Amino acid sequence: MSKTKLLQGNEACAEGALYAGCNFFGGYPITPSTEVAEYLSRELPKVGGAFIQMEDEIAAMGSVIGASLAGAKALTATSGPGFSLKQENLGYAMITEIPCVVIDVMRGGPSTGVPTGPSQSDIMQCKWGTHGDHPVICLTPGYVQEIFDETVRAFNLSEKYRTPVIVAYDEIIGHMRERVEIPDQGVIPVVNRTKPPQGLAKYLPYDDTKGDVPPMANFFEGYRYHVTGLNHAPDGFPINAHPRIHTDEERLIRKVDGNRADICKNELYKTEDAEIGIFAYGASARAAKDAIDAARAEGIKVGLFRPLTMWPFPEEAVCAFAKQVKTIIVPELSLGQIILEVERVSKAQCGIEGIFRVDGDPITPAQILAKIKEVK
Amino acid sequence: MAFDYSPYLRGGKLPHIWCPGCTYGIVFKSLLRSLDGLKQNKDDLALVSGIGCASRLPGYVDANTLHTAHGRALTFATGIKMARPEKRVIAMSGDGDATAIGGNHFIHACRRNIDITVLVFNNYIYGMTGGQHSPTTPVGHKASTMTYGNVDPNFDIAKLAIGAGASFVARGTAYHVPALDKILTEAIEHKGLSVVEVINACPTTHGRRNKFKNATDQLLWMKDSFLPKAAFEKLPADKTEGKLPLGVLYKDGNATEYCETYFAMTAGVRAQNEGRA
Structure with missing residues (x-):
C-alpha cells in the first residue's frame, strides 16, 4: 500500500x-x-x-x-x-x-x-x-x-x-x-x-x-x-x-x-492555443499558473512552459514554443538568469520579457497578470 | 634475499614522478614492506591522496587508489570508510595538503578518531608548485614566496594531531628506515585515526635554496636532528634545541573508534525498532 x-x-x-x-x-x-x-x-x-x-x-x-x-x-x-x-x-x-x-x-x-x-x-x-x-x-x-x-x-x-x-x-x-x-x-x-x-x-x-x-x-x-x-x-x-x-x-x-x-522533462500548461507564453519553474511557475487562469478568464490566451529538467536545457522545445507565441514572459526570483538561456534558444522568434524579484518575497500572480496584460 | 616489491606495484606505471634526491621513494618502499608484513589483501585496501608530490604515490600501488582534490583526501577517505568500515583505508598528504588547505579536515578526522591511517609527508615546502613556503617551512628558510627568509610560524604536525584527538601519533624520517617500517606497521594496525608524520627532503625546491649542497646533506640533517623518543626525553633541556623525538609519540589503545561507535548506535536503533514491531 x-x-x-x-x-x-x-x-x-x-x-x-x-x-x-x-x-x-x-x-x-x-x-x-x-x-x-x-x-x-x-x-x-x-x-x-x-x-x-x-x-x-x-x-x-x-x-x-x-x-x-x-x-x-x-x-x-x-x-x-x-x-x-x-x-x-x-x-x-x-x-x-x-x-x-x-x-x-x-x-x-x-x-x-x-x-x-x-x-x-x-x-x-x-x-x-x-x-x-x-x-x-x-x-x-x-x-x-x-x-x-x-x-x-x-x-x-x-x-x-x-x-x-x-x-x-x-x-x-x-x-x-x-x-x-x-x-x-x-x-x-x-x-x-x-x-x-x-x-x-x-x-x-x-x-x-x-x-x-x-x-x-x-x-x-x-x-x-x-x-x-x-x-x-x-x-x-x-x-x-x-x-x-x-x-x-x-x-x-x-x-x-x-x-x-x-x-528532459517539461510540463506544458494550457499552451495548445497560447499566444503569450510564460517560461517559469518552481514557486514562480505556481504563481504563473494562477495568473494564466485569471488571464484566460478575461479571454487572453496564455500558456506555461515549466521545465522539470533545467539542465540540459530543453532547447528544441523552448525554440518551438518561441515560434508559437508572440512573447515569452520569464518570471524568476533573480535579476535575470534563466531568461538569458530562453533568449538564446528562442532565436529572436518572439519577444522576451522578464519579471525579476530578489527582495525575499515571491513573485505574485498579480505581478505576472499585469505583465501579461502589458504584452498582450 | 632482496624484498620483492613487484606484487604491490602496478605494471608500467614506473618510473615515478619524483625528482632525483627526493626521499619519497624511501617512504614508498617502507610502506610497501609494512603492507606486506601485515599480509594486506590488495582488494581490501584503499589508498587516498590529495594533491602534491606525495599524493602521486597511490597511483603506483596495485590497490583501490583515489587521487582527490587539494587538501581533501581525508573527506573522501571518511566517506569510503563509512560506506565500507571493514576495509583498510590509508590516506597520504604533504605538509601543505594536510595542514594548510586540508587543515580543517585533518583536525576533524583526528577528532572523530575514524579508523584511517594518515601519512603526512613533511618536506617543509610546496614542492610540486616550485618551492613556496608551507606551514612547516622553518622560520628563516628561503622559499620562492619567502625570498628574504620565512617569517611564518610553524605547525608541529605531531602535536597538532595529538591535540586534535588522534589516538595514534608517530614521527619517522626517511633516514631512519628500519624504524619507519615498524612505525608504519603499527600505525596501519592501530584501530582509530593514526597519524605518521614522515620527515622528508625536497632537495630541488627546498634544500638547494637553504644551504644543503647535496641531497644527502638533508638526510644527514635528519640523522642529527631526530632521535628516538626515549633518548630525546633523557636529553637535558638545553640540548633539545633543534631536535625532535622519533617513534610512537602518543597511543591510546582504548579510544573509541568512530565507525564502531556509529554503527553500534544504528544497530541499537534497529534492534529497538524491531522490538517494538
Missing part, C-alpha cells in the same frame, strides 16, 4: 532519497536545506545506512563522492554559500564520473544574502559553478510531491549516466507542506549503476569504446583501479596534452546533452 503523508519539501526530498536506495548522507547544516539532513540523520540508521555531519561543506561533498565510489548511493544537501563551497568537488565527481546527488535549496545571495528567503538565483551556478567544461544534470521540481519524485529520478539519472545530479528548488517549496503519495517499492523503478562483467583480464574504468557511459566498478569488489581528477586515459591514469583530453571532455558533455530525450 502506498503511503500518504503531509510533508515539507525538504522532508519529501529525504523520503525520495530513501525510496531510491540512498544509504549515505554527508552534510553540513545550512538554512534552508537543513531539514533534509535532520530527517536522514533520523531515518538512515533505521535502514542500516550512514549519516555523517562533516566539518564543512567541502568535506561533505568529498565524503559523498568517497562513499559512492565504495558502492553507496550518496546524497548531500545545501544552500547558497554551501553550494558555492561544493563546486570544486562537484567538478571532481563530474570528471571522475562518480554518481551522487546534490540538493540545492535556493536562498538569496550573493554571499550570506537572505538565508531564510526564497531565490532562484543559483540556476546558472548549477550549470557553470565549477571550473572547466563539464556535463550538468539539474532538476527543478515545483511541488512537494515533485521534490519526492524528482529526487528519485535524480538518483536514477545519476546512476545511469555516472554523473552527479543537482536538484534545485527554492526555499518556498523546500519549506512548504503538501500531501505526498509515497508509492510502494517497485512502483517507481530504481536504477543502479551498470557494473563491468566479472573476471575481465583488465578493467578499464573509462573505456568508452562500447558507449558514452562506461560500466563502473565499486572499490573493494576486485577490480583495483585508479581514480584521479586529472584528465585521464581509459585506464584512469593521468594524461597531459593529449588529443584524448578533447574527445573525452566532449564525451562527458555528450553523455548528458546527447540524451535530452531521456533526461
